[in-house]
Amino acid sequence: MSLIFSMATFALVASITPGPVNIVALSSGARYGFRATLRHVAGATLGFVLLLVLMGLGLHEVLQRWPGLTRVVQLAGVAFLLFMAWKLAMDNGELGGRDEGR
Known part of the structure; x- marks a missing residue:
């Protein structure tokens, strides 16, 4: 409980x-x-x-038993963050066309 x-x-x-x-x-x-x-x-x-x-x-237990899998998840996270940083650095800051919101 x-x-x-x-x-x-x-x-x-x-x-x-x-x-x-x-x-x-x-x-x-x-x-x-x-x-x-x-x-x-x-x-x-x-x-x-x-x-x-x-x-x-029990995903924590799986990651404890296979530390290599933890490393793969960490590297995938680093790659994603680097990709997002690259996209942010290459952006020119313009908002684009008019967005039709409510």
């Missing part, structure tokens, strides 16, 4: 704090409306649930 309570508390706190997903959802909802933002909210919710389920099923 205490495991379920602690996971539920973590899920509640993580979902109501103003993190980047919540800020983007708020911005998208204000700009494009409720219906257009539902895909973003659904994807964030499914990703969060997947994270909780995988941790609950």
Whole structure:
């Protein structure tokens, strides 16, 4: 029972704090409306649930047993961050054409 309570508390706190997903959802909802933002909210919710389920099923133990897999995940994260940094550095700062928001 205490495991379920602690996971539920973590899920509640993580979902109501103003993190980047919540800020983007708020911005998208204000700009494009409720219906257009539902895909973003659904994807964030499914990703969060997947994270909780995988941790609950013992993904940490798998990563402890196979440290090479941990290294692969770390390198993939570094590659993604470098790609995002490159795209940001190469951007000219212009916002582009008119965006038809609400």
